[in-house]
Amino acid sequence: MSTKNKKPIELPTPEIQRELEKRGWALSALSEAAAALARADSTDLLIAEVCSAIAAQGPYVLAWVGRAEDDANKTITVMGGAGSAITYIQNIVVSWSDQNISGMGPGGLVIRTGKSSVVVDSELDEGFISWRELARKFGIRSAVGCPIPDGELHPFGVLLVYSKVPNAFGESEVQLFESLAKEIGFGLRSIERQHKLDDEIHEKEQTQERLADALKATIEAMARTMEWRDPYTAGHQKRVASIATAIARKMGWDDTSIQALYMAAMVHDIGKVAVPSEILTKPTRLTDLEMLMVQGHVESGYQILKDIPFPWPIADMVRQHHERLDGSGYPHGLKGEQICPEARILAVADTIEAMATHRPYRAARGLSAAMDEVRAEAGTKLDAKVVDAAFELPNSDNELQALIETQ
Incomplete structure (x- = not known):
């Protein structure tokens, strides 16, 4: 059989390989996190296991969930997280106020706008200047924040994922993490409803017990x-x-x-x-x-x-x-x-x-x-x-x- 007219096999370019690799990290994180969502039966466990599943993939060094507070400082409270850079958020100050410098990062932007925010390179992003020095200590170079829905005037909170390599979050990866953030919101609501139901059942049982007595x-x-x-x-x-x-x-x-x-x-x-x-x-x-x-x-x-x-x-x-x-x-x-x-x-x-x-x-x-x-x-x-x-x-x-x- 003649091979005269056969075209040579074209190998993916380095750029395509990088994109495929990024996609693989995000897909793996999404898959593992989805399994964690399915088995979690408490808010703390859900957040800890989802963040652990994300941070176990590729170059991701940290994932955490923040809740948007309606206090005077418009604080974003750390609900939980996981990863090799977990101490990064130990004393971190994050706001979603546009009048506060700590509100210029991806977390604040996500809560204010209700849209995802990407830090392509922490060394170059102006909004990330408040955390740049701290990020260097943990090898953080890029980040993505995605809204967790179900807030009345703004998202309930934000899912933040950090990578040790720059430009780790393209359009496809952002979409995947947006889907995961929505599932986190659904999971949190389900657990909250279950806890309310459990409390109602417990209260009813106590009432019945008092009535029986x-x-x-x-x-x-x-x-x-x-x-x-x-x-x-x-x-x-x-x-x-x-x-x-x-x-x-x-x-x-x-x-x-x-x-x-x-x-x-x-x-x-x-x-x-x-x-x-x-x-x-x-x-x-x-x-x-x-x-x-x-x-x-x-x-x-x-x-x-x-x-x-x-x-x-x-x-x-x-x-x-x-x-x-x-x-x-x-x-x-x-x-x-x-x-x-x-x-x-x-x-x-x-x-x-x-x-x-x-x-x-x-x-x-x-x-x-x-x-x-x-x-x-x-x-x-x-x-x-x-x-x-x-x-x-x-x-x-x-x-x-x-x-x-x-x-």
């Missing part, structure tokens, strides 16, 4: 008020609450559900305020009419609680705590799944506490008899899973006895 205190005050009328059952509701929550934990309930159960247990007998105290404290067996009046406490409790805006259906739990799975309970003879889970636990806890402690009309039957009773009614009147959980408590009898005796 206030609600708990209110519930406990309501329970104490009711118990003053009935000294024989003083502490009954609190003991039932302790037993019920211990059972719920054994059954694997979450904290929120246990909190709801605790609230319901603490006021499950609040309807007894509508029952004459002489009936509640009567030392002999109740008549059928008196028993009906006592049983009416669940409906009275429901009426007291139903209009209170609890975050859980407390009133329904209270109303159902004397219902039984076989329909033999009251007030509505609910069966099986018609009875809410909280009421099923309350039924077991209430039965254990009531039988194990003293009443005006009878002596305490003891915990052993109480446990025998709930075991006998498991699966018919009482929820078998709840009863099983009561028996599965660590050293069941001892733990339940402690819950009953220490309240």
